Amino acid sequence: MPREFPYRCLNCLDHTVVREFDVSHLTMTCPVCDSFERFVNGDVFDQYEVYESTPPADLDWGKLDRSEKLLVSEHVVRRGHSPADFAVEDSSAVNTQ
Ligand SMILES: [Zn+2]
Known part of the structure; x- marks a missing residue:
């Protein structure tokens, strides 16, 4: 039996679709909020919710913002990165350009 992967609507956070392929997100029209939205991978969204309730210590x-949080969650869940890899640069840091 193929594994099924849930994807959650980022607009209403209420609708979940299931697909048989594993990607970071889908973009489709949500049948609940009727908006053309990004649907994020369920594992990524679960990690996002964990960090929302217990923020990572090193980030x-x-x-x-939410899209940045989801990006960090995606990299942690799907690419094995650590939140520290995304540490926000201090605004007083020397510009190295
Ligand atoms: Zn929706």
């Missing part, structure tokens, strides 16, 4: 989670 200034509260400073990120």
Whole structure:
């Protein structure tokens, strides 16, 4: 039996679709909120919710917007990165450009 992967609507956070392939996200029209939205991988969304309730110690989670939080969650879940890899640069840091 093929594994099934849930994807959650990022607009209403209420609708989940299931697909038989594993990608970071889908983009489709949500039948619940009727909006053309990104649907995020269920594992990524679960990690996002974990960090929302228990922010990672080595990253200034509260400073990120939702899309950045989801990006970090995706990299942690799907690519084996650590939140520290995304540490927000201090704004007073020397510009190295
Ligand atoms: Zn929706």
